[in-house]
Each structure stands twice: as C-alpha cells, then as structure tokens.
Amino acid sequence: MNQDYIKPDNWSIIEEGFDAERVKSSESLFSIGNGAMGQRANFEEYYSGKTFQGSYIAGIYYPDKTKVGWWKNGYPEYFAKVLNAPNWIGINIEINGENLDLAKCVSVSNFKRELNMKEGIYYRSFNAKMQNGLEIAVKVTRFLSLDLDEVGVINYEITILNSDAKIVFKPYVDAGVHNEDANWEEKFWEPISVENLSHEAFVTARTFKTHFTATTFMQNTILVNGSAQNINPVISEKTADKIAFSYEVSVGKGQTASIQKLGGYTISMNHENTVEAAKKAIEKAKHIGYNQLLEDQKTAWAKIWEMSDITIDGDVKAQQGIRFNIFQLNQTYLGKDSRLNIGPKGFTGEKYGGSTYWDTEAYCIPFYMATKDQQVARNLLAYRYNQLDKAIENAGKLGFTNGAALYPMVTMNGEECHNEWEITFEEIHRNGAIAFAIFNYHRFTGDYSYIPEKGLEVLIGIARFWHQRATYSTYRNQYVILGVTGPNEYENNVNNNFYTNYLAKWCIDYTIEQINKVQNEYSGDYSRIMSKVNLDDVEISHWKAVADNMYFPYSEEHDVYLQQDGFLDKELVKVHDLDKSQRPINQKWSWDRILRSPYIKQADTLQGFYFFEDHFSKEQLEKHFDFYEPFTVHESSLSPCVHSIQAATLGRMEQAYTFYLRTSRLDLDDYNKEVEEGLHITSMAGTWMSIVEGFGGMRVKNNALHFEPRIPKEWDGYSFKINFRNQILKVAVQQNETNFSLEGETAIPVFVNGKEVLVEPNSLVTV
Template structure:
C-alpha cells in the first residue's frame, strides 16, 4: 500500500511535491467529462518525471499487429488510444527566467482534487532570485459544455521588489504517446492561426493502412488577462499567445485560458470541425469564469444528488467510494452511445483506451441503479451496433455466430495477445448476461425483443459451434480457453466458461418465445438448431470434485501443488511483477475470481453450503492482482456472513488506486473496477437482489462503521436506503407504490 493523499470525504489533498510519486499523483488527479479527459500533469513544462496525457473519447489509431510467428486468425491491427494535442500547456517566466517546478525552489505546495465540484486546484510559492510569487491554478473539464476546458491562474507577488511576469499559452501538436514505438508520432498539424489573444490548431491522425477512419481535431483557445499581449513566434507544430507585465509588490493578477475541442467524430470534414470550434468559442465567451465554474458545480451536484453514497464512521471508506464514483462519471455518463468505458478511461494509455468485458460484468449494474435510464440503454446499444464486427470476429476463427471482442473500438477485435484474444471467449457470455441483467432489473423486455435477441442468437450460434462432443464422455466440452483467471492459459473445460455457454443457450431459447413471428423469420432459427442447443444444455460438462464438494476451475487444476497465497514470501508480491510468466502459469495462484465469478452472477442458484465450500477453497488461492477481483469476493463474503473478509475486500476495491494496492496506478487508474466499491456496499453489505421481479435487501453494518446510505432507481422509482446499527429505513422518494422484501419481511412503500 502507498497512500499519498490525505483522508477527506470530498477531496484528494496533498502538500507533497515529490518527483518519485509524480506519476501516481497525476493518475489520481485525472479529470474528464466523458468526451475528453486528462491526467493531473502540470500545465507548465516539468523537467522531472511526468506523463502529460490528454485523451479524447473515440479517437484512436490502428497499429499493425507485429508478431514473430503469424497465425491465421490474428487481428490485422491492435488499437491504441492516442495522446491528444496538448491544449493545456501554459508556461511562465519571472524576471526572464522560466519556472520549472522540478528545478526551482517551491514552497507551500498544495494539490486538491475537489470531487464535489469537479475541479483540480494547485497552489505554491516559487522563489527565483529576488522574485517570490504565489501561484494559484484551477482547471476543469466542463460537463455542462463537453467541448470546453478551462484553466485559470492567479499570481501574487509576495516579494519586496517588482516582478516582470511573462506567460506563454500554447496549443502544442508536438506530442508523443507514452507507449509509442520508436518515438513515433500520430498527429500531423494541418492548420494554424493565431491572433494576440487566441489560437487555433488543427491536426489529423497520420495515414493508416486499414479501413479505419483518420481523425481531425480542432482546438481553439481564448486567453483573458490584464497583462499586455505580445507577439510570439511559435514552433512548427504550435500556436502561442504571449502576455507580459509588471507585478508590483503585494499586487496580484490573473490569467484565464479556455479551449474548445471539436473532432471529426461529430462533423463531416475539417472545415466543419473548425467552424464548430469557432462557434462554440464565441458561445462560451459570453460567460464569465464564475458562471462557467458555477455551471460545472451545479452539473456535478445533480449527479451526486442521485448517486452519492454516504458512510459514517470510516472516513477512508467514504473517500474511496466517492473517488471511484467521481472517476467513473468523469469517464462515462452515457451521452454518446458510440462510446464505452475503457479500463483506464482518460487516465493513461495501458489497455489502449478500448472497451473490454468489464463494462457488462461490473459497470452495467451500477449505471442501472444510479444514472438516468438512457445511460444503461446506450451501453447495450453499443454492443448491438457492433454485432457485425462480432460476426466478423467469429468468421476469422472459422466459426459461426458472433464472437464479441476482448478489446475493441469499433467491434473488430484489436487485441494482439493470442491467449486473451482468442482463448478468453468467456466475455461472449457476459455480453449475453448483460442483456439478462438489464431486463431482470428494469422489468422491460423491449430491448431484448427488438435488439437484444439478435445479439443472443449470434452468441448462442457461436457457442454451439465452439463446443465439441466427447464420444468418450458423452458430454459437450470446450477446450483451449482462458478463463477470467488469466494466470492459466489454454486450459480445457474452464468451469466458468462452460457454465456461461450453457446458460446463454438456455436464456436464448427462453427469450425466443417472447419475440414476434416476424423477428423469428428474420433470425432464421430452425427446429433442428433449437434441438441441438437443448442437447448441449443437457449434456454440457462442468468439472466438479465430489469429494471436496467444489466446482473445479479447469480439468487439471487439482493436479497442481495447491498452496495458499500465504505461502508466497511478501517480497515476491505481486507475483506478476516478480515471477516469470512460466512460473505463474504453473502455480495454483488465481489472478481474479473465476469459479466465484460464476457463482456471483447466479448467486441465488447455489445453496449456502455450495457457496461456502467454493469460497473457502478458492479465496485463499487468489492474489487479487486483477482490479476486478476484490468486489466479487466482497459480495460473496457478505452473502456468507464473513464480515471481516467482506470489509477487507471492500477496502481493497474502494481504495485500490488511492492506496496503490497493486503498485500499478502510476500508469493510470482502474476505471471499470471502480464500480466494485459500490457493488460491495449495495449487493454485499446491503444484500440487494432482484428475485422474480421483486427487490430484496438483507443489510448489515460493518462493525467499524456507524452506517451507510445510498439511492437507487428501480423500475421508475427512486429509493433511498439508510442502514444504521439501529436498523434499516427505506424511503420511496418518487414513483408508484412498491412492495419490497426487507430481510424476509414484505413491506409496501408509498
């Protein structure tokens, strides 16, 4: 664990400027608005360790897949997120000397991420010779106007002599990706314009050899200050506005930079992209800084009013859940159904900024409950719209039906690791499970009947072709897969994968009875096909050990030297940073919930005894080196009344990044797993379930907490749930009367 910020219910505050933790600090203070976002790097040039990452939703580059041994079925390209043109850059000089926070004498440093208002502030005093100036900086990415970035400085002369102040505000197209090969660049500057106080830069991604679009971005900046505008010569890939003036002793001045960012994702050509940027610039110019900041605060207040979780008695737990919700909503709030939730969001380049199965498994339940209904609908429609890509992926493997990608921007598989891309096919089942989860929670089967059924049938046809029939065992099997536990590759009969394949076929057959005859005709499902699906359902092999009373993770798992995680020396954890891949694959250690993931999905289908035996066997073997793992364990532990373990796992999922549990947060946050803290409270501690259309709760309060409260949307109602040591209060705030089950008691809410 590594904690670099103070504990505060609404803020991340640090007074340390330490180059050794600078990357971690930047990740944790990332901000965004779903349309774009950035790491918490300084706007000024910093000669120490830094990664100035700015990312725009849906803007990516297809890079050629290069492997030593090419095999049929490999993706043509893998997708990577592109570090955007740096529109946040601002540098300043005191008495002709450029300020560099890595080199200069800096005191009274404060960094504050205000999660309630959605803004990041810095304050510090820089001393250079006789000059001593206090600098206050505030930035936010507007959720009231998605294309808008605002940056404001205030300079105050604390010294005894006047100071000559110069500010250069730039848009810099000379940028690199952190993961660029051979120092390659992805942007080509196409157009530059500047006046004394404004600048425009247009850039386009370089050509690629694939049938994927190139992206054009226009960035229009406007600068406001009491200083005097000066002419400035910009480098070849930049536009720069320069301002200078004299700062008397005790005097202060301010400087404000606004940037509008538009892209060809929303406009047909470069001219339209530029026109839109200029029009939006004129629009936001009508408002004062105070008005823009107030709009940002009000927009965040609206989100918090519906989504906030309050915890009494544990400030670290409170900070953790709010931090996670803040970063989730900074990444995605459903405004654009062409976008999804990347595992790193706008906070780094690992995982390429693409879409993974994490969304359907972990994010959808949260968004169903605490955001407007269209947010979840857009998540489902994202996959429906990419069904043709899933069909393409299956065909590339010589299979029927639809194989949803492990990694994608456009529906086409763009991951370049074989054991993940083609073996981790369990993600196909989770896409189907999301449709079931949505329909079960909302009670609305419209999406299922009109669009979801196409997805289900495509996935069912894939499973029916991917299984094989063992003549020896007289059962259907699935060989050559990787389950959620990626510390085992190319195994046979992963229990979780086989379970999801069987369940998907069952759910698809049941769903076909709900659709129209016209839809049935379109899908072209024959009686013989349905009969084959039912045969697979009836004779699917699910490995099990009767003696131990557990489901076996895969056929040969019990042949390993099974030892608990406690047998690993502390100095060798996390094992993925200390052991060879060969050693990890031969070990019994589990990266994340695998069998337990399946039990969580269908938690009411297993008896307490079955859940207990499997949890007791697998949890001690799990190293939780996937960010997705702790929440599943927290929910199951709570279900089994293992309170201490549930609380331990909640702390791990809630503060995974804040406390840098896996020593990997410096390269970006774990956005999709941040839903785990909410799931651990709502499904874990509060025991929320939907059974036969009815909402159930079985709450408890962790011993070190005094209580907690949250709100959920459920079938047109808004419920407020408050759990304390004295009992549980559930209030129907809006909507029609509703009967719920509270710890076995039927209660009618009005």
C-alpha cells in the same frame, strides 16, 4: 507498503508537499474528465522532471499495427490505441527572464493539490523560490465543463512576494504529441492547419489511418489584481502543429497577475467544420464568463451526486474511497452518446487501449442502471448490437460460420484489436457477459422491449458461437470446451474452465427461452428476426443438445466444481504460505511459473457463483469460497469487489470490509504499484456493487427489490439511492435499523430479509 500520502477527506483528494517521486502517480489520481474528454493532472507550466503527459478525447483512436514475434493466423492486424490528444493546457511561465520549473526551483513550499469531487474542480497551489531569488505564490484552478463538454477552463494566478517583476505568460496549443506505448514509434497525428485570431488559436490535426479530425483551441485573458488587461499577444512560436502566444505583464511586489485560459476540442465525429465549431464553443464560454462557468460546474456535479452518492458515517477513508470511485466513473462516461463506452483507464492513461472490455457488461452496467435512468444502460447494450456484424466477422476470421458471433476482447469499432493469443482467442467468456447484461437489464428495469428490438439477434449470434465452440467428447460422452482462458488469466489454454462452460450452457438455455417468448408475444419481431438470421428448429435442437449435456469438472473429494480439468494437479500452496517478498507474483515471477501455480488472479469459478447466485445454495457458495479464495492473489482490479460481495453474503463482515477497502482504495493506496499508468476505472463500478449488493444485500427477484442489510463494525451508518423503474429509493443502514424512503408517485414493495415492506412516497419506513 502501500502509498499513503493522500490525505483522508470526505469530499476531496488532497496531496500536501512536493515530492518529484510522486508526480506521475498524482497525475493519475488527480485526473479530470467530463465524459467527452479528459486529462491527467499534468502541470500547466514546463516541468523537466519525470512526467507522463496525457490528454484524451472520447471515441478517437489509432490502429497501431500489431507487433508480435510470431504471427499466427487470426491475429488482429492492429491494437486500438487510446490516443494521446493534442495538449491545450500548456502555459509556460517566465519571470524576470527565468522559466518557472518546479524541478529546478531553489525551494518549493506549501505545495498542495486538491481534487474537489463534490464540485468537479482541480486546484493546485504552491510557493516557490526561483534561482533568480524571486519568491512567488501560485494558485491554479482547472475544470472540464460538464455543460459545455468541448470546453475546459484554467485560471492560473501568480503573486510576486518579494519584489517587482516582469511576468511572461506563454500559453500554447500543441498537436506534436506522441503515445508512450506506440508499437512502432509512429506519429499518430498529422497536422492540417494552425490559425490564430486576436487572443484565440486553433490547431487542427487529423489521425493517420482513422482520419478523425480534431481542432484543439485556446482563448486567453490576462488579469492584474482581478481586472482584465488590454495586452495583445505576440506569437512566440508557430510550427505546423503548434502555436504559442506570449503576454508580458509588469507587476509590483504583492500584486497578482493571472491568465484565464479556455481550451478544448471540437471533433469531426460531431462537426463538419471543426474550426468554426471551436470558434462557437469559445464564444459560448466567453459569453457565460469564468465565474459563471465555475458556478455551473458546481451545479452540474451537485445534480450527479444527488443520485449517485453513497454516504458512509464514521470511516473517512472508506467514504473517500467510494466517492473517488463514483466520481471517476461519472468523469469517464455519462451515457449521453451511444457511440462511446467505458475504457478500463478512462481518461487517465494509455494502457490497455480500446474503449470497451467485458468489464462494461459484467461490472459497469449495474452502476449506470441504478444511478442514471435506464436509457443510459440501454445505450451500452445498443453499443454491442450496433457492432454485431463485426462480432460475426471476428468469429468468421477464426473459422466460425453461420452467423456465430464472437465479441472482441478489446475494441473501438467492434473489430477485435487485442493481440495476446491466450486472451484474444481463449478468453471467450466475454461473450457470455454480454448475454448476461441483456438478462440483467431486463431483470432490473422490467423493460423487455430491448430483446425483440435488438437483443435477441445478439443472443442468437452468441448461442451459435457456443454451439460451435463446444466439442463432443466420446471419452466423456459429454460436450467439452477446450483451450480457453477464464477470468483467471493466470491459467491459459486450459480445458473445461467451469465459468466458461457454465456460461455457455446458460447462454444457450436463455436464448432458447427468449426465442420462445418473442415467438409467443412479439410475432412481428419474431418473423423479422428469423428470416434475417435464418434460424430453424433443427438448429435450435442442436444447441439444446450441447447445453443439456455440458461437462463441468467436479471434485468429489473437495465437493467443489473445479476451476478447470487440471486444477488439482497443481501444488496447492495457499497464498498465506507464500513468502511476502514474492508478491505481486506478476512482477516477481516468470509467466511459466505463474501458469503452473495454483494462484488465481481474480474471481473465476466464484465469478460464476456471483452471476448465478440463485442457481446455487449458500452452503455451496461457502464451500467454493473457502476452497478458492485462499489461492487468490487478487492481482486483478476486478477481484476484490466480487469477493467482498460474497464474503458479506456469507456474513463474514471483517473479510468483506477488508476487500471493500482494497477495491475502493486500489488506486488511492496504489495496491498494485502501477497507479502512475492510470486508474482502474471499470473496477470502480465493482466498488459500488460491493456496498449496494454486498453490504446492502440488494437483489432483484420477481420484479421486486430485496435487501439483506449488513454493516461493518467500523461504520456508524451508510446510505445509497437506487433508481428502480423510474422511482428513486433511498436506503439508509445503521447498526440497528434500516430506513427506506421513496421519491416517486406510487408505493413499492421491498423485501427486507425476506419480509415484505411497503414503502410509500415521501414517507420513512424503518425496519
């Protein structure tokens, strides 16, 4: 059974009723972020029940020393942990001498959480009867400002329902945090200083080893019935890494006391003096004031939604799902800082570590290209160019030479830090996704300048890697690629994974093509790059020999490319014949059993058909889809979206719709029973693709947008916007027609089911 406590709503994620068993899941689902920082939806007040405390700052990490049973040459020395950052949201509450703790109250009623995605604001409210007989109503509003991205805001209101009371607010800042997933129980933060000034406090701490400094700050205002009180704080606790204030307020029955707390982080990546920067951030926020900060938040989110929203009519769960995905993507990364990237859990949990995987290039770039301006996608490409030297170093550690580059599976600074052998050193297809993203960026934006400026050097490093990684087989008289893991991580150390071999060939061919183009059209860049990378025609001819003679495993009997050499040796029992009690197999089976099974974690051969759709006929896609999908358990978050797109392409709308719901509600309905660890941020971009590329059928061919619109029978209509080459095209699909409108200066041709249609600015075209 999937969880189903989230109430369907077009614009909000809503939970009603307090259930201690759901707290950790909700902490993930109601997470908030603003691109620079984020946090799980932990309670502000003390909670003695099960909770997973988590606050995170973009770009700050800790190199947690690798822990393995048997050290192998080439292992990364550390795993980059996404750091649990100091906690600034804490506000302990004492009423008539008793601590407020939802786990200990006599009763909790009218409990409600709401994440308003339209406005980027998180609300929580409840009534509670405490052990001392007091009855209270609590309302909390929290948001992380998009405009002042170092600042978060909390408004915590308590109304006493049945008598007069003495309320003590105890706001604190605490750097004494630890990561649940630390390998060696190490502390990651070293306290530097604790300062306070009137209603403000500053705790400065530095990460061990990486030496990032962060000042975590707070500023508090106490109000009774909405008017500010002149109450000075008492310092109730002060240690090397924590400070707590105490404000005592007397209120009558029916009166409301509240604390407005500003908090957040200033970090050494952006400031020389983080304490002074924190004081300025507080000053700025105080000057704007709580009410205006709230209004500014709504305006900033309205601007994001204006471009990135997808509307779905007639299916609330589908609508809620896609908005949740788009909302979380924007909370995680806004494209303002090219040092940052899109971590698979964003700001919602610690699992996976690192700030970038191949997910960014394969799944996220299309979303950011189409819903922001192209500079955001260019920043994501520049991120990899800036780490090219490290990619060459990573390859060197494994014995590759001559500038061959192997991009890391997981990284923070370009250095490989993932330490599961079968993934770190065998899942090399990630290199191909990075080259594909360069191709995809040029195809979509028409901006070629990135390739001569930066991209070609990346492509050359990647082509060199593939040339060296391939082995000439005298037995086959072809080049093979041995000992790899494809996207399907349920097969390790296999030979000739179709997707990997196909990518390798394509990467080399594409790189040679770009070298020729740059030579002919950008001779200055060509000379600069060739002298820098020391490349000549002889080396290129060696690459070409590999690409031209690459081996692809193929079954004549099934008329399909084989996922890898040994796939047909397996006992080919389809998923629908697998006992339901055995699922998910990654939680029920031994790894040994999984590796011998035919079960596919995510699209593998079909991932190749997704990337290179125009290399294959629709008949070939159908054959491969029908062969592989029945063996696919979709236990990777990245799987349902690719299958949804391909099912739609094949006109199988029911299947496409089922996969769409699964990808869009993966976390909301907790399909994989792991949402309490955090959300699947990067797969959320795949959800966006399943509507735009799947149902909308959007492709870019020969510098023009093509659509093959389809619509699930469950929907009355849907719409999305595409920023295509600085012109914004809106596409609205109904059951019997599709409408196009353009916000831009000049008319653009679009192709609908192969027929050209001219869309003029500010006029509606109906097909």
